[in-house]
Amino acid sequence: MIHCRSMDSPIGPLILAGHGSVLTNLQMVDQTYEPSRVGWLPENGAFAEAVSQLDAYFAGELTEFAIELDLCGTEFQQRVWQALLTIPYGETRSYGEIAEQVGAPGAARAVGLANSRNPIAIIVPCHRVIGASGQLIGYGGGLNRKLTLLELEKHQVLTSLTLFD
Structure with missing residues (x-):
């Protein structure tokens, strides 16, 4: 249920x-x-x-989630979503880099499709995947939300670097 x-x-x-x-x-x-x-x-x-x-x-107080997830999708989607979980907070990867990581070089568009079917947004951080040239493309919640999430994470990373440098 x-x-x-x-x-x-x-x-x-x-x-x-x-x-x-x-x-x-x-x-x-x-x-x-x-x-x-x-x-x-x-x-x-x-x-x-x-x-x-x-x-x-x-609130910028948590950088890694500890929530049990049940990701349902195709084998390829599962591989992509698992790869997304390895992208560190405050960092990004390109669709092509994720394709390489899951053993499917040249499958950047397929990675984009898997991202669009990600059932657990934010926690499975598909917002951290960007275009090869650094542009923001493709986010089911809208590019404004993708930018907001990336800026939140970048701000927290920069703040912690400033505090500890």
Whole structure:
């Protein structure tokens, strides 16, 4: 049984869904690709930790999530999403670099398609993937949100470098 809840965030309302405390979906309300929500039931407090971690992330207090995920997709999508989880906070990779990492050189467009089907935005950081020349392209939540997330992370990295240099 899939339960869901919404939460407010600096980039707009988010919808969390999953079974038990295991997250299967984290989506922006109006993003371009949304899973079917047929049969989803209101959650019973099981996502409190996920909400707490997301709040800490948006406050610049959390750089790595510790939430159990259940990513459902094709084998290729799974490989791409696992690769996304290795991109450090505050850094970016190109679609081509991810394609190389998953053993599919030349498959940058396929990586983009897998990104567009990422069921757990933000935590599986598809916003950290950019074009080969550094341009922001392709984000289901909109390029303005992608830029906001990247700027949040960059600001936190620069602030910590300033504090510790």
